[in-house]
Structure formats: C-alpha cells, structure tokens
C-alpha cells in the first residue's frame with residue numbers, strides 16, 4: 210500500500226489535532242449518528258490512556274470514540290477520496306455521518322477507507338472512529354480479558370509494556386486519481402560500480418508506465434518504461450549504514466503524453482545477505498550496535514512525535530548505535546523514513562509479542578497450558594499473525610534501512626506445535642519478500658537444546674538476561690552461563706548469532722561499590738560482562754541493549770514506575786552506562802570490536 214503523499218496528481222489534508230472523545234459506556238448505543246455527547250477532547254496523534262486523569266478511561270476495555278468534522282477540498286470532484294489512519298490501536302470502525310464505511314484490525318499498520326461515493330468535493334462530513342485496545346488470544350499481540358469480582362472487565366497481556374491504545378499516529382484525507390499507481394516493489398543490487406533497481410509496479414488499469422531515477426542532486430540517471438523493469442545506475446552511490454544515499458524514483462502512469470498519476474519514493478541501493486556466520490550489507494560483514502526500543506513517552510504514550518524521533522536518533526548517533534529493533538511492533542513510517550535518510554539499520558519486528566504461556570509460569574518457564582492450542586495460539590491467531598505480516602511487509606518492503614524481518618518476540622519456540630504454527634508464516638514471509646533474512650527473538654527458556662524452529666530462520670537473535678533474571682548480581686556465574694549459551698547456538702546452527710536483548714533495570718542515582726542490582730555501576734558492569742563474552746566469538750554479529758530508554762509498563766511488582774532497563778531515562782537523560790556504551794561503540798563503523806580493518 211502506498212503511503213499518501215503530495216505529488217502533481219495527489220493531494221492530502223492532515224486531520225491531526227484535537228478531536229471529540231468519549232468511551233462507549235458513557236455514550237448512547239449509536240454515538241456516531243450525532244455529535245458526541247461528551248465534554249472530553251483527545252489529542253491526535255497520541256494514545257488516549259495518559260491524557261486523562263480518570264482511571265476508567267485509562268484502563269478502559271471496549272470501544273472509545275473519536276470524532277471531528279472534515280471538509281473535503283473543492284478541487285477533488287474527479288478524484289477518488291480516502292481517509293487514511295497511520296495506525297489505530299488495536300482495532301477500528303470508521304463512520305462517515307451515520308454510516309459504517311470501514312473496519313480494520315491490527316494496531317500498528319496503516320489502513321485506507323475509500324469515501325469517494327460518500328462525500329462531496331467542497332462539502333463537509335462528520336468523521337467518527339471507534340477504536341478498541343482490547344486484546345484476546347486471537348489478536349496480535351495476544352491478551353486476555355477477565356471479569357473482576359466487582360464485575361469490571363480487566364485487560365491482561367503477556368508482555369510488560371503498557372497496552373497503550375487509540376489514534377497514536379496521524380490521520381489523513383487524501384486523493385488519488387481514478388487511474389492510479391497502486392503499489393511498487395523495489396529490489397536493488399549492484400555489480401562493481403553499476404547499481405540495478407528492479408521494479409514491479411501495480412496499476413488500477415492497464416496503462417503505460419514510465420519510470421525515472423534521479424540522484425540526490427536531482428539529475429536523472431536512469432529511465433525506463435513498462436510496469437516491470439530493471440534500471441541500471443552507472444557509478445552508483447550505495448546506501449550504507451552510517452552513510453545513507455537516496456535516489457528519487459518517480460513512477461508515472463501515462464496515456465501518451467498525459468500523466469494520469471505520478472508517485473515519487475526514495476530508493477537506496479544496497480544488498481543484504483546472510484552467508485555462513487556473517488551478516489553482510491553490500492557484501493561486507495556488518496556488526497549491529499544499538500537497542501531494542503519502544504515508541505513511548507510521557508503523556509503521549511505511543512503517540513508519534515517528531516521531536517522525540519529526532520532527539521532519539523540524535524542520542525543514538527551520540528552513543529554510536531548503528532541500528533535498532535522495532536521491538537515489539539511496527540513503528541510509525543516516519544521513523545523508518547528517518548532511518549533511511551540517516552543510515553540507521555533497522556530490524557523490523559511484528560507485533561507478535563507474548564505468544565508464550567511459559568512467561569505466565571514465571572522463571573520456571575512452565576506453561577499452565579500449551580501455548581499452541583485451541584485455548585491460546587490457535588488457527589485464528591495464526592491467521593491474524595499472517596495478515597499482520599502481509600501488512601507489515603507491504604508497508605515496509607521498500608525501506609533500505611530495513612535489513613531483516615523479526616517475525617515474533619519470544620514465542621514458545623521450545624513447545625509442541627511451534628513448528629506447525631511458524632512454518633507457514635515463514636513461508637509467507639519469504640514469498641512476500643525473498644530478499645531479506647528472517648529472525649525471531651529467542652526467549653531464555655528456548656535453548657539450543659530444546660528450540661524447534663531455528664532451522665527455518667537465518668539469524669539467531671538471543672534475548673538473554675544472565676546477571677539479571679538469572680544469576681542476579683552474580684556476574685561470574687552469569688558470564689559462564691552466557692558463554693555456554695552462545696557457544697551452543699553457534700555449534701548447533703552455523704548461523705550468525707546476535708543479542709537482541711540484554712539489560713539490567715537501573716534507577717539513576719543509586720550507586721554502590723559492590724555488584725548491586727539497580728545501581729548505575731551494576732548496569733555498566735553487567736553490560737561489560739556481556740561484551741567480554743560477545744568479543745570471544747567471531748561468529749557473533751551484533752549487540753542491541755534492552756532498552757534504549759525506560760518505558761511505561763502495566764502495574765506489577767516487578768516494575769517500579771515502569772521498566773528501568775533504559776540506558777536513557779524515559780525523558781532521555783543518560784545513565785552512567787550511556788558513556789560506557791559510547792566508549793565502546795563510537796568509531797566501530799559497523800565492524801566488530803577488535804576486528805581488523
């Protein structure tokens with residue numbers, strides 16, 4: 210699905226701002242049929258949960274309603290008209306005046322609803338959106354709704370970050386021409402100094418297609434015609450980690466000399482490949498440094514915010530991070546575009562976090578009932594997961610920054626049924642994108658002895674907390690565990706191994722001369738121990754610390770005002786460990802610490 214942009218044939222109107230807001234229990238049966246009878250207003254984009262002081266709103270189970278009036282531009286009478294939600298977490302129903310016009314399930318991928326026959330150019334309409342943050346065993350991510358002793362519904366889930374909901378990304382009204390470019394898939398390669406850009410363009414009707422590529426200075430360097438074509442770029446400038454270079458690809462649907470539709474997107478020429486133990490970008494071994502992140506900030510929750518985005522990338526550059534994982538859901542497209550422009554490498558993760566009943570069993574890892582069963586991750590869950598994968602890859606396939614898909618975080622890959630559940634999803638991902646490696650982030654209970662699915666994937670991504678959840682504050686023991694664990698994976702798989710999570714909760718301001726959990730020194734020493742071990746393995750391809758910043762979680766006795774494993778605080782102040790990481794990472798330039806060249 211193409212992102213709405215402004216081109217010579219397309220226009221868009223941003224609908225962000227303050228919308229009327231209410232929760233279903235305080236509105237009538239069909240609240241969309243009139244002006245919402247509510248004193249509340251909510252900011253868009255923002256999760257609604259932390260905007261209000263009322264606990265009934267914060268932890269509401271059921272639908273919430275957003276509403277505003279929208280005016281359609283006068284000049285759009287010959288155009289097709291759509292409303293686009295960059296995300297509605299986790300499900301949405303869209304109403305124009307009194308009518309339901311569209312629905313969507315999945316909280317982190319965009320969707321369009323066509324309004325062409327419902328609205329008139331120059332006219333206005335009432336746009337109401339019902340959004341539900343509910344999670345069940347058949348949603349991605351999964352959750353559970355229980356009814357408490359007082360009769361209240363309560364949402365629980367199998368991940369620690371707070372289940373923020375609402376319209377956390379932008380909303381647009383946009384137009385496209387009647388005959389349109391519907392999709393494009395870009396694959397790039399190079400040989401010597403010649404780059405190649407392979408294109409598959411989909412159009413609404415059988416029309417002629419012309420394409421051209423301009424370099425960063427605007428000069429056209431390649432042209433072709435036809436819906437499928439391969440363009441060559443002489444003296445290509447590659448997109449590289451830390452040294453982004455983007456060409457502009459312009460696609461036109463034409464009738465003779467008449468341009469019916471025109472669309473421009475940035476293209477980076479680069480290759481990604483896994484070979485033996487190596488992760489190669491442009492044929493060169495790449496070593497990941499960086500973080501698992503969250504879209505999370507005070508008041509906004511998961512609301513996208515350009516200022517936070519810019520600042521987070523600045524801090525990543527300051528610390529020498531060359532990459533991050535979109536843990537644990539697809540991030541706003543603006544973030545990937547920023548990464549494209551700034552040469553930051555992205556592991557793009559689905560929202561499939563918590564497919565693991567073992568986590569309910571605590572550190573024993575014993576599931577109360579099987580994860581892959583009618584009761585939990587069943588065929589409908591997998592269908593939702595498949596649909597989510599289609600939408601994620603459909604949205605992000607053309608971003609040069611995205612070098613790998615992460616299909617799930619910490620699934621019960623050690624349990625019966627894991628293979629049956631994941632094999633079709635892996636096949637689907639490879640069919641949707643044959644060019645990028647696949648991975649999943651491995652939970653501690655999934656060991657090199659008992660995991661059942663690693664052979665389906667390309668990279669071993671370990672989430673390991675030796676020295677925190679296991680061997681707490683005992684780094685000598687933790688070091689031995691970690692050493693054996695990594696060695697076991699290398700020996701079993703022959704694949705590249707990296708760490709996608711390692712971290713220690715740290716309360717800034719607590720200090721100790723001894724190894725004490727929660728102190729700033731312990732976070733540093735814990736990371737240093739991990740790094741010592743990583744550096745012993747030439748097959749090790751990267752380190753992403755958990756987490757970039759402290760983040761909000763649901764209530765629980767394991768968390769004090771959220772998860773504190775951030776290297777930065779929630780308001781992005783560095784803890785001591787930040788300087789230690791900076792010291793290690795700056796200047797590595799994608800090379801393994803200690804590696805030559």
Ligand code: GCB
Pocket residue numbers: 368369370537618619672710755772774
């Ligand atoms: C994990 C999860 C992550 C948690 C983290 C923790 O394994 O993948 O979502 O936040 O551990 O801090 O416990």
